[in-house]
Amino acid sequence: MEKSIEKRIPKSLIWLCVLAFFSVLNETVFNVSLPDIAAQFGIKPSAANYVNTSFILSFAVGTAVYGKISDIYGVKKLVLISMMIYSGGSLFGLLFHAWFPILLVARFIQGAGASAVPGLIMVIVTKSIEKQHQGKAFGMIGSTVALGEGFGPILGGWIADYVHWSYLFFLPMMTLVTLPFFLRTLPDEPMKKGGLDVLGGLLFVLGIVSFTLFTTHYEWWYLTNSVILFIGFVLRIRRAKEPFVEPALFKRRRFIVGVFVGGILLGTVAGFMSMIPYMMREVHQMSTSLIGGGVLFPGTLSVILFGIVGGSLVDRQGARFVMVAGLLLLVMGLFIVSLFADRSLWIISGALVLIFGGLSFVKTVISTIVAGSLSADESGSGMGFLNFSCFLAEGIGIAIVGGLLTQHRCNFPILPIVTDVAAYLYSNLTLLLLAVVITGGAIFMIVFKGEEASLDINRN
Template sequence: MEKDFNELNSAQTADEEVKESIITHGNLKSAFAWLSFLAFFSVLNETVFNVSLPDIANQFKIPPSTANWVNTGFIIFFAIGTLIFSKISDTYGVKRLLVTGLLIYSGGSFFGFLAQFSFPSVIVARIIQGIGASAVPGLIMVIVAKYIGSKDRGKAFGLIGSMVALGEGIGPVIGGIIADYIHWSFLFLLPMMTLVSIPFFLKVLPNEITPKGKLDVVGVKSQLSTGIMTFTLPSLFLNRKFMAGVLAGCVLLGTVAGFVSMIPYLMRDVHQLTASMIGGGIIFPGTISVVLFGIVGGTLVDKRGINLVWYLGIILIVTSFLVIALFLDTTPWLMSAALILTFGGLSFVKTVISTTVAEALESNEAGAGMGMLNFACFMAEGVGIAMVGGLLSQRLLDFPLLPTVTLSTAFLFSNMILLLIVFIIIGGVIYTMAYRRS
């Protein structure tokens, strides 16, 4: 017992020394920069392939349902890996796992670039990328919590959050430019830039020793089993408000993700826009507006309450979807304007879901509960993208319905958006029924 206590004290002392070394050696700003750099590239790969999906479908002569697995495969394994890496970080050390993840990320990227002529190989490469990239989000949080002093921690989280939003927003722009002027396969090379961060983290992060000095296979199984059990705690599943919040978040985020994945096909078929125009002119204004709407939404929650922000979010999404469905064949720039409302509403909805789900949890359930929310929503986004791709390929909704839509190439997309409105309303009702105030 005394030995264990001394080891614990030594570990705590080591942690404090690391924090001090970051500050006294002038590495704090560098730490912020490299952490933000990794956060940017971890989310960039979620969106950078989006606008090039029609090009990929054309090259391999495959339907959208198949081409969309370029994104779906990445997102699903990214979600699963995020859960696993964060769970085993205490056992195998942040430095070791982070470097391993970055090497896997870059290895998958290089393999994808070399295997660009085989679609199954492209999917395998995206899965490997997802596994490697998943090391970044959870481990960044651990690094900030353990090795950044408390007075600088809020600043670090805020900066990282901003870079995540920037990565999501600028991904379609970068993807469109590269796909138009070079080739979509070069998108695989972007994550290899993360390799330049490895020397910094090898220098700054401590060498956390695995117990007994060797790989503990039993420990891995134990950690994974513990993680699985944590996310299936009966108390969470019996918590009606928690489960309703998770379900509503999954429905809403999955629906919007599916809608966004449809935009490149819509713009290409109806308006004949290039990938760079779709990414920079159509999608970028909406995705970058998330930063502003996130600030506004958080302020409104604090000042006016959750209900107002929730209903505003649902109204903004439904209104933007309805406008697009009615007039999508008139001008492509209407889509650009409407997407600002879509992403603004999504930002409001995310703020409310995160806040209310957190409030529904006991303090000892917070980590597992919020982890389950993030995991479920990531998975829902992948499912939403796959479902929309399937509906586009089957073309079951390809018939005239709205009198305002006259182009035959627009019928399918207009009717698809009407269907997505139904899912948004269902998600809104699920949440409202569970969280309605007396």
């Protein structure tokens, strides 16, 4: 009996969830403060959004790296090292926040440390928990992350309004209190032979960074450079003995579709969420604390419930059912925001509940589908690459939306119901993001049409 319980929820997973709470908290606390940072440094939204983009880019790279080398160095060593990097980057940002370039470097270091958490959580789930219980485990993780997302806007808004946004760097250092628990609960693992394809990873990361710069500045040489780097990456992983990403994974349709659709949907919602503080400030003249506590908090907190429900529904009703439900919630929420961008704040806050709920369902389905397509020895690199791709997509989504906010290319009337000139840009951007969500959902449904049994891998 004891072995069965341990197989369902290992103690290490519980403490990693605690660390995940602070990791996500660190991202959302800065989200509501982006308009304040832009005002202090006199910069445009496209530049201010790099406070989050720099964190997410290093976060994405780290998830792939930690997942890849977890089989070599063991989970315990990597968690301890990453916590030191995370806290060190936070201290660096707190001390030198007055210089914007240093602020970006500090956020990059933070992401490099915090990125160990999602990658290693996925490894523990896929290796330690039976497939028929993985939906519940991913739902538990999603709920814990949602709790961090829920408290993030409130804490971020309150600290930015009543103290100063720079003190947000202090919060991640609280993760050091979990150090004794990890030392006691995580098993010591002997080092194994293996290596990391540094060149392959570098080519991929530089390609993503170059593409992200293109989405912000729209200079074609960034795109050309990105294509060249991606070609080099493909050639590299085909020749390397231990490639950064196993080429065999790209031959599996379930894996590719899961990663691709997950990237589209998560990146789109991340870009949308980065727009909300600017919209609330410009259209509704709201304070930072009210944006976090009054507008974003109900939605982020509701993800706790949606995460639990989504995990159970995947196990009982199947992945396809939950994906359809998640897509419908996303579409309804985005459409409501687009229609009522200049109307009641309560309508927008209610729509965000739908959007966060749909996102929670989608995350659970994508994680479950990809995990089910991997063998035990592929779990580290496969789930690491999933996290890598999704977080990179979030960073790109935030950068794209920041660029569109700065360029004002969507600032014209489309929907007759939107009458406030200041709301045109935000309403139209939401419509554009809605179209992207529908496209991503359509790709998923077309590819898996007629494969209900194959999708419902965890259904009892």
